[in-house]
Amino acid sequence: MDQQGQSSSGSDDSHVVEMVQLANELRGKLDALNSHQAQLSGGRPPRPIDIGRVRDHTRNVDNDEYDPDHVAIGPYNYPRQHLAMEDDKVMSIHTVLTAAKALRPGVTVEVDDYINELACLEESVRNCYADAYVDMTSGQFVRMLLHDGCYILSRLVGLQLGAQPMADAAGTANAGVLSANRPVPLAVLRDVFYLAENQIPFFVLAKIGELTGLDGNDRVITQIAKYALDLIRGQKYAMAAPDMEPTVPGNLLHLLHMHLKPVAPTVSPAVAPANGVDPEPVRRWRSASEYYFAGVMFKRREMSETGHTRCILDVKLSSGSGTLEVPCLDIDAETWRLLRNLMELEQQNREKVGSHVTAYCVFMSQLACTTKDVELLTKRRVIVHGHGNNDEVAKCFADLCKGIVFDPNDAHCNYLRETCSKLEKRFLSNPQRWMAWLRRKYFNNPWLAVGLLAAVIGLVCAIVQAVYSVLSYKHG
Template sequence: MRPVTVDVGVPSANSRAEALAVVRDVFYLAENQIPFFVLQKIGELTALDGKDRVINEITEYALDLMRGQKYKEAAPAIMPPQPTVPGNLLHLLHMHLKPAPLSAPPAATGNDSDQVRRWRSATEYSFAGVKFKGLSMKEKGMRCILDVKLNGGGGTLEVPRLDIDNETWRLLRNLVELEQRNREAVGSHVTAYCVFMSQMACTTKDVELLSKRDVIVHGHGNNDEVAKCFADLCKGIQFDPDDPECNYLQETCSILEKRSRSSSRKWMHG
């Protein structure tokens, strides 16, 4: 029997926007997440090849969603040698955000004076001579927004450009919530990134500076609103910035802190 094709016409812009909002809700919301094994079971029951088809289509859609948000470019290592089945759809999005591995593990620091406890603001780093460079996801070697690195002898902080829209805060907060609840299973790298951005861009002047350097792109209308959203992003979370197991940016933060302290001493004694 030949399959019957039904022409439903071209959906309107409003219907497409509504459909996208529904899909985003299903993926983004921390509450009411559908366990991934339930989706697998639905696939098994709907068609002979349903399980594999459903998994492949959902996985590909999640990748397209993250690319559309400009949060990542390359596909993550979630396939062999050790396939990982996500717990739910939010976890699937989380699996697409993995920082590039460091060339060498951060050196352990037992000296309390080496502890930084928090990032300085972007304007403070700029005052200390640190330059900022925003990177597009299209640039060679870029994988996802977590790939923050120091170049130029520690003088230039390269940060993947964060395109901010109304969905950004909800997605980041829910990914952080996922890590807060399941740190041993999923890690805390999104939390580390959010702490980094929230403390770097917590004032209007910081947002203005990072916008000029193409680290942040937003359409909120004013920098005050963006700064407030960053300042509120990580409120109430548990996170140890001096623990390299918890904070993949710990070494970067330590290097910038030493540079800032050195600059302050030169300014005072210059």
């Protein structure tokens, strides 16, 4: 009995010791986490946007939409596969150093200064990515930041001797510009701007600009933002510059995302249930053909720099006429790449950037998911495309949001929730469907409309004649 008691007591003691060790281990991890968060908020550059890897179930739909074709940026594509651009990056460092000597006369600026400053940012930059990249040494990581940062800066910002005009959005170098800005292929710009994985934090560009004598964030942000506006305006996705005051872009893809926000979302920030009853849930959008047979008309909405239509997201439903006004989506070979990567940015930073682009893509992917829908929207000039046929466009729309996580009933994520609800009520209304059927059946053809009108007049005359006949017979 004593031996059994001692054995039981020893087991209890070991269990207590194990629990104490577990508590100490968790306490240490929590302390380390709190210390890390305090460091991020204590004077170091903020971590506004996460640069994560594209998820497998999204990438599997079309892997090529997420990989660079010409220039690799950031650690996700390290070691470099596009070696042809590495020589250009070394030349970009030389360009930046030359510009720094011209813009900061009397100040000795060497490559060591850039390396030391970027080394101080290394931990903050690593924290922007999904993993810490422990397989990359500090030297490799800082070299990558210097190469990529100088490459981007030398092509998107005018590194000038004096007050000369900056390089335009086509990458053409003007006189007096100390830059590697020669005509840059649009495919290279799309690698730098469009890809979610092919990014470095914007504060790295700001730091390099500050060391070069570009007055810190102001000039770097202003000139790159102008470049981005020219790019996205040329693609006809947006017409007006966003408000840059409250938010500094996290990276170049985020800068493009800032241009794509609806001017006046059709859903209020908080949808309160009426009379204590939850509103009817929104399950999905109908196709364009289904809405058309329910009497919904489609109209192209013109974009402008001012007003309420500044980007492709500004969709509006006219409450009286039942007309859905949609800005024209000009589809080219890169449209799907941009939209997919913007959605991936939102999937990983929903609390920071919202889900407006995802809501729009879900709307368009269900509106134009069949060949008949694409044909209808093309006739209404809501869609313009250069693909071989409408079948190809419809398939691209149908595959656009595969793997995307999105709740259409969340008013904070779905800015088109109220529009969808109104369209669903119209679709389920039998009188609206009957009136739409009459319009399609008879009033689209003027001869049928005249025949129907004549038949109605004849019917009325026959009824009047019958009434008079009955009355005359009754009264003799």
